[in-house]
Amino acid sequence: MTPVMRHFRALCINRAMSRWSTPETVQGFVQSPPNDTLLAFAANQRQRPAPIAVDIGCGAARNAVPLAAQGWRVIGTDNSRPMLAAARDRARAAGVSHALFLEAGMDHLPVADNTADLVVAHGIWNLARSSAELRRGVAEAARVARPGAGLFLFTFSRQTLPPDAPPVAGETFVFTQFAGEPQCFLTRDEILHELAAAGFLPDAAVPLTELNARTGMIASRGPVIYQGAFRWDG
Numbered sequence: 001m002t003p004v005m006r007h008f009r010a011l012c013i014n015r016a017m018s019r020w021s022t023p024e025t026v027q028g029f030v031q032s033p034p035n036d037t038l039l040a041f042a043a044n045q046r047q048r049p050a051p052i053a054v055d056i057g058c059g060a061a062r063n064a065v066p067l068a069a070q071g072w073r074v075i076g077t078d079n080s081r082p083m084l085a086a087a088r089d090r091a092r093a094a095g096v097s098h099a100l101f102l103e104a105g106m107d108h109l110p111v112a113d114n115t116a117d118l119v120v121a122h123g124i125w126n127l128a129r130s131s132a133e134l135r136r137g138v139a140e141a142a143r144v145a146r147p148g149a150g151l152f153l154f155t156f157s158r159q160t161l162p163p164d165a166p167p168v169a170g171e172t173f174v175f176t177q178f179a180g181e182p183q184c185f186l187t188r189d190e191i192l193h194e195l196a197a198a199g200f201l202p203d204a205a206v207p208l209t210e211l212n213a214r215t216g217m218i219a220s221r222g223p224v225i226y227q228g229a230f231r232w233d234g
Contacts, residue, residue: 021080021081021082021083022082029059029060029062029083029086032059032060032062033062034062034063034065034066035062035063035122035152035154037206037227038063038120038122038152038154039063039066039067039070041150041152041205041206041229042067042070042072042118042150042152043070044205045117045118045150046070046071046072046117047117048117050071050073050098051071051072051073051117051118052072052073052074052075052115052116052117052118053067053072053073053074053075053116053117053118053119053120054074054075054076054077054109054111054115054116054118054119054120054141054144055067055074055075055076055077055120055122056077056106056109056119056120056121056122056124056125056137056140056141057077057078057079057106057121057122057123057124057127058076058077058078058083058084058087058101058120059078059080059083059086059087059123060083060086060087060090061076061086061087061088061090061091061099061101063120063122064076064087064091064099064101064120065087065090065091065094065096065099067118067120068091068094068096068098068099069094069096072098072117072118073098073099074098074099074100075099075100075102075111075115075116076099076100076101076102077101077102077103077104077105077106077109077110077111078101078103078104079103079104079105081103084101084102084103087099087101088101106121106124106125106127106128106133106136106137106140107133107136107137107139107140108140109140109141109143109144111144112144113143113144114144114145114146114147115144115145115146116144116145116146116149117146117149117150118149118150118151118152119141119144119145119149119150119151119152119232120151120152121137121141121151121152121153121154121155122152122153122154123154123155124137124155125137125138125153125155125184126155126156126183126184126185126186127183127184128174128183128184129174129181129182129183130168130171130174130182131171131172131173131174131184134184134194135194135197135198138194138195138197138198138200139198141198141200142198142199142200142232142234145232145234146232147232147233147234148231148232148233149231149232150203150229150230150231150232151195151200151203151229151230151231151232152206152228152229152230153191153195153208153226153227153228153229153230154225154226154227155184155186155191155225155226156178156183156184156185156186156223156224156225156226157185157186157187157188157210157213157223157224157225157226158173158185158186158187158190158224159210159213159214159224160178160185160222160223160224161175161177161178161185162177165177168182172190173185173186173187173190178223186226188208188210188226191208191226191228192208195230199232199233199234200230200231200232200233201230201231201233202228202229202230202231203228203229203230203231205229206227206228206229207228208226208227208228209226209227209228210224210225210226211224211225211226211227212224212225
Protein backbone atom coordinates (compact mmCIF):
# COMPACT_ATOMS: atom_id res chain seq x y z
CA MET A 1 0.00 0.00 0.00
CA THR A 2 1.38 3.40 -0.98
CA PRO A 3 1.89 6.20 1.58
CA VAL A 4 -1.02 8.11 0.03
CA MET A 5 -3.30 5.07 0.44
CA ARG A 6 -2.21 4.55 4.04
CA HIS A 7 -2.88 8.19 4.76
CA PHE A 8 -6.27 8.05 3.01
CA ARG A 9 -7.33 5.01 5.06
CA ALA A 10 -6.26 6.65 8.31
CA LEU A 11 -8.16 9.81 7.48
CA CYS A 12 -11.32 7.86 6.70
CA ILE A 13 -11.09 6.04 10.03
CA ASN A 14 -10.46 9.33 11.80
CA ARG A 15 -13.58 10.78 10.21
CA ALA A 16 -15.68 8.04 11.72
CA MET A 17 -14.33 8.96 15.16
CA SER A 18 -14.07 12.74 14.89
CA ARG A 19 -16.09 14.01 11.95
CA TRP A 20 -12.88 15.30 10.41
CA SER A 21 -12.64 18.10 12.93
CA THR A 22 -9.84 17.21 15.35
CA PRO A 23 -6.60 19.19 14.93
CA GLU A 24 -4.71 15.98 14.06
CA THR A 25 -7.11 15.05 11.28
CA VAL A 26 -7.23 18.56 9.86
CA GLN A 27 -3.43 18.75 9.88
CA GLY A 28 -3.30 15.44 8.03
CA PHE A 29 -5.44 16.92 5.30
CA VAL A 30 -3.38 20.10 5.21
CA GLN A 31 -0.37 17.92 4.37
CA SER A 32 -2.20 15.79 1.77
CA PRO A 33 -0.89 16.17 -1.78
CA PRO A 34 -3.23 16.86 -4.69
CA ASN A 35 -4.34 14.15 -7.06
CA ASP A 36 -2.14 14.57 -10.13
CA THR A 37 -4.52 12.59 -12.36
CA LEU A 38 -7.33 14.94 -11.42
CA LEU A 39 -5.19 17.99 -12.13
CA ALA A 40 -4.19 16.64 -15.54
CA PHE A 41 -7.83 15.90 -16.37
CA ALA A 42 -8.90 19.37 -15.20
CA ALA A 43 -6.20 21.09 -17.25
CA ASN A 44 -7.85 19.70 -20.39
CA GLN A 45 -11.37 20.71 -19.35
CA ARG A 46 -11.00 24.48 -19.43
CA GLN A 47 -12.99 25.13 -22.57
CA ARG A 48 -14.10 28.67 -21.71
CA PRO A 49 -12.77 31.65 -19.75
CA ALA A 50 -13.02 31.46 -15.94
CA PRO A 51 -14.48 27.94 -15.76
CA ILE A 52 -16.12 26.83 -12.52
CA ALA A 53 -15.19 23.71 -10.54
CA VAL A 54 -17.27 22.39 -7.65
CA ASP A 55 -15.18 20.32 -5.23
CA ILE A 56 -17.57 18.28 -3.07
CA GLY A 57 -16.05 17.40 0.29
CA CYS A 58 -13.01 19.54 -0.38
CA GLY A 59 -11.40 19.01 3.03
CA ALA A 60 -8.39 21.30 3.49
CA ALA A 61 -8.33 22.14 -0.25
CA ARG A 62 -5.70 19.60 -1.31
CA ASN A 63 -7.24 19.69 -4.80
CA ALA A 64 -9.20 22.95 -4.68
CA VAL A 65 -6.20 25.25 -4.35
CA PRO A 66 -4.19 23.61 -7.17
CA LEU A 67 -7.31 23.77 -9.35
CA ALA A 68 -7.64 27.47 -8.60
CA ALA A 69 -3.98 27.90 -9.49
CA GLN A 70 -4.81 26.39 -12.90
CA GLY A 71 -7.37 29.15 -13.48
CA TRP A 72 -10.53 27.51 -12.21
CA ARG A 73 -13.01 29.43 -10.10
CA VAL A 74 -13.48 26.89 -7.34
CA ILE A 75 -16.43 26.33 -5.03
CA GLY A 76 -15.36 23.93 -2.30
CA THR A 77 -17.88 22.41 0.10
CA ASP A 78 -17.40 20.44 3.30
CA ASN A 79 -19.28 19.58 6.50
CA SER A 80 -16.32 20.35 8.78
CA ARG A 81 -15.75 23.96 9.80
CA PRO A 82 -12.14 23.31 10.88
CA MET A 83 -11.48 21.77 7.46
CA LEU A 84 -12.99 24.80 5.75
CA ALA A 85 -10.88 27.12 7.90
CA ALA A 86 -7.78 25.15 6.86
CA ALA A 87 -8.88 25.35 3.22
CA ARG A 88 -9.18 29.13 3.44
CA ASP A 89 -5.76 29.35 5.09
CA ARG A 90 -4.27 27.20 2.34
CA ALA A 91 -5.82 29.40 -0.34
CA ARG A 92 -4.49 32.57 1.29
CA ALA A 93 -1.03 31.07 1.66
CA ALA A 94 -1.04 30.16 -2.04
CA GLY A 95 -2.23 33.62 -3.06
CA VAL A 96 -5.45 32.20 -4.49
CA SER A 97 -8.39 34.60 -4.43
CA HIS A 98 -10.91 32.87 -6.72
CA ALA A 99 -11.81 29.99 -4.39
CA LEU A 100 -14.93 30.01 -2.23
CA PHE A 101 -15.36 27.52 0.62
CA LEU A 102 -18.84 26.78 1.98
CA GLU A 103 -20.25 24.53 4.68
CA ALA A 104 -22.55 21.96 3.07
CA GLY A 105 -23.26 18.26 2.80
CA MET A 106 -22.81 16.23 -0.35
CA ASP A 107 -26.56 16.14 -0.98
CA HIS A 108 -27.34 19.84 -0.43
CA LEU A 109 -24.88 21.87 -2.47
CA PRO A 110 -25.23 25.67 -2.21
CA VAL A 111 -24.63 25.99 -5.94
CA ALA A 112 -27.02 27.11 -8.67
CA ASP A 113 -28.23 24.76 -11.40
CA ASN A 114 -26.04 24.36 -14.50
CA THR A 115 -23.05 26.10 -12.90
CA ALA A 116 -20.10 23.73 -12.91
CA ASP A 117 -17.79 22.91 -15.79
CA LEU A 118 -16.11 20.35 -13.54
CA VAL A 119 -17.40 18.43 -10.52
CA VAL A 120 -14.90 16.77 -8.18
CA ALA A 121 -16.12 13.89 -5.98
CA HIS A 122 -12.80 12.91 -4.44
CA GLY A 123 -13.21 10.60 -1.46
CA ILE A 124 -16.68 11.91 -0.60
CA TRP A 125 -19.43 9.68 -2.02
CA ASN A 126 -17.97 6.63 -0.29
CA LEU A 127 -18.82 8.43 2.97
CA ALA A 128 -22.56 8.32 2.22
CA ARG A 129 -24.27 6.43 5.02
CA SER A 130 -26.96 4.94 2.77
CA SER A 131 -27.66 4.27 -0.88
CA ALA A 132 -30.32 6.99 -0.70
CA GLU A 133 -27.76 9.55 0.48
CA LEU A 134 -25.34 8.47 -2.24
CA ARG A 135 -28.02 8.89 -4.90
CA ARG A 136 -28.96 12.31 -3.57
CA GLY A 137 -25.29 13.29 -3.74
CA VAL A 138 -24.93 12.10 -7.32
CA ALA A 139 -28.17 13.85 -8.27
CA GLU A 140 -26.87 17.09 -6.75
CA ALA A 141 -23.70 16.79 -8.82
CA ALA A 142 -25.84 16.40 -11.94
CA ARG A 143 -28.00 19.36 -10.95
CA VAL A 144 -25.09 21.78 -10.63
CA ALA A 145 -23.27 20.50 -13.74
CA ARG A 146 -23.47 22.25 -17.07
CA PRO A 147 -24.25 20.03 -20.08
CA GLY A 148 -20.98 18.35 -21.02
CA ALA A 149 -19.34 19.04 -17.66
CA GLY A 150 -16.64 16.70 -16.46
CA LEU A 151 -16.85 14.65 -13.27
CA PHE A 152 -13.80 13.24 -11.50
CA LEU A 153 -14.55 10.31 -9.19
CA PHE A 154 -12.35 8.82 -6.45
CA THR A 155 -14.24 6.36 -4.26
CA PHE A 156 -14.08 3.03 -2.43
CA SER A 157 -14.22 -0.24 -4.34
CA ARG A 158 -16.13 -3.25 -3.04
CA GLN A 159 -12.83 -5.12 -3.33
CA THR A 160 -11.68 -3.32 -0.17
CA LEU A 161 -13.79 -5.72 1.92
CA PRO A 162 -13.82 -9.53 2.11
CA PRO A 163 -16.26 -11.14 -0.34
CA ASP A 164 -18.38 -12.47 2.54
CA ALA A 165 -18.72 -9.13 4.34
CA PRO A 166 -22.45 -8.53 4.89
CA PRO A 167 -23.92 -5.13 3.97
CA VAL A 168 -26.06 -3.05 6.29
CA ALA A 169 -29.57 -4.46 6.54
CA GLY A 170 -31.70 -3.26 3.66
CA GLU A 171 -28.71 -2.04 1.67
CA THR A 172 -26.68 -3.58 -1.14
CA PHE A 173 -23.42 -1.60 -1.09
CA VAL A 174 -23.29 0.03 2.35
CA PHE A 175 -20.98 -1.66 4.86
CA THR A 176 -19.60 -0.92 8.35
CA GLN A 177 -16.60 -3.26 8.41
CA PHE A 178 -13.96 -0.75 7.30
CA ALA A 179 -14.23 1.92 9.99
CA GLY A 180 -17.25 0.98 12.11
CA GLU A 181 -19.50 3.49 10.34
CA PRO A 182 -21.75 3.00 7.30
CA GLN A 183 -19.87 3.75 4.10
CA CYS A 184 -20.39 2.90 0.44
CA PHE A 185 -18.23 0.30 -1.32
CA LEU A 186 -19.25 -0.18 -4.94
CA THR A 187 -18.43 -2.55 -7.76
CA ARG A 188 -17.56 -1.25 -11.20
CA ASP A 189 -21.04 -2.11 -12.47
CA GLU A 190 -22.69 -0.35 -9.53
CA ILE A 191 -20.67 2.81 -10.13
CA LEU A 192 -21.55 2.84 -13.81
CA HIS A 193 -25.22 2.19 -13.04
CA GLU A 194 -25.55 4.85 -10.34
CA LEU A 195 -23.80 7.52 -12.38
CA ALA A 196 -25.63 6.68 -15.59
CA ALA A 197 -28.95 7.03 -13.76
CA ALA A 198 -28.00 10.67 -13.09
CA GLY A 199 -26.73 11.27 -16.63
CA PHE A 200 -22.98 10.77 -16.13
CA LEU A 201 -21.27 8.65 -18.79
CA PRO A 202 -17.66 7.40 -18.76
CA ASP A 203 -15.00 9.68 -20.21
CA ALA A 204 -12.17 7.82 -21.92
CA ALA A 205 -9.72 10.53 -20.84
CA VAL A 206 -9.50 8.82 -17.43
CA PRO A 207 -10.86 5.25 -17.65
CA LEU A 208 -12.45 3.86 -14.52
CA THR A 209 -9.58 2.03 -12.84
CA GLU A 210 -8.99 0.27 -9.53
CA LEU A 211 -6.04 1.53 -7.49
CA ASN A 212 -4.38 -0.59 -4.80
CA ALA A 213 -6.28 -3.60 -6.13
CA ARG A 214 -5.76 -7.11 -4.81
CA THR A 215 -3.31 -9.33 -6.67
CA GLY A 216 -4.71 -12.78 -7.29
CA MET A 217 -5.84 -14.17 -3.96
CA ILE A 218 -3.87 -11.59 -1.97
CA ALA A 219 -6.07 -8.81 -0.61
CA SER A 220 -4.74 -5.27 -0.53
CA ARG A 221 -3.72 -3.87 2.84
CA GLY A 222 -5.72 -0.66 2.48
CA PRO A 223 -8.79 0.64 0.68
CA VAL A 224 -9.13 -0.30 -2.95
CA ILE A 225 -10.10 2.83 -4.84
CA TYR A 226 -11.98 3.39 -8.07
CA GLN A 227 -10.78 6.43 -9.96
CA GLY A 228 -12.17 7.70 -13.23
CA ALA A 229 -13.69 10.53 -15.20
CA PHE A 230 -17.23 10.96 -16.46
CA ARG A 231 -19.16 13.44 -18.58
CA TRP A 232 -22.63 14.77 -17.79
CA ASP A 233 -24.88 14.02 -20.74
CA GLY A 234 -27.66 16.30 -19.57
